Amino acid sequence: GNSVTQMEGPVTLSEEAFLTINCTYTATGYPSLFWYVQYPGEGLQLLLKATKADDKGSNKGFEATYRKETTSFHLEKGSVQVSDSAVYFCALSAISNFGNEKLTFGTGTRLTIIP
């Protein structure tokens, strides 16, 4: 079945540091890939997505490239801010036999940025 493995946390960085959170996946077919972010007390929000190989998703300074050859979708940001402190989830989607989208998530990586 489909699965997502992401870098274990927690991760603590200083403000303006470079961020990488690793994510690899196992799937049949050609899934779409996502990063979701969860701020304290809130629901998950879609951060970025990529729907085919070599696509790059980007948003709010974050980027991730869909690498089919390494089955990876690593999240990067060049200069993190305190406001980026949150839990980040890597996910993939697959269409079920019923035609609906089913998301499979990694375990989440808690990121804390210190001033």
Add this chain to the structure above:
Amino acid sequence: NAGVMQNPRHLVRRRGQEARLRCSPMKGHSHVYWYRQLPEEGLKFMVYLQKENIIDESGMPKERFSAEFPKEGPSILRIQQVVRGDSAAYFCASSPVSGGYYEQYFGPGTRLTVT
């Protein structure tokens, strides 16, 4: 426009009691998804519903768990005779349509603790 609402945010039940978790989708959304996050694991798909219909319940445990999404009112995830292994965070998401990728908007989750 209010987001996806879930209540209660925290729920404590003794073993053998019933737990009822509620999810109000975003205005205009008629598709609801429930996910469960067990400790130290990623979110796992449980069930997908449209108004008055269960479309895909392939992720639901076969016993004690049920879900509904009535014509009026919130979607309900019901767990009968809870056991300690049911302790988890339960997330609801909604989307305006399905059958292809439309962003799922997540609620803040209900954290169920079974004592």
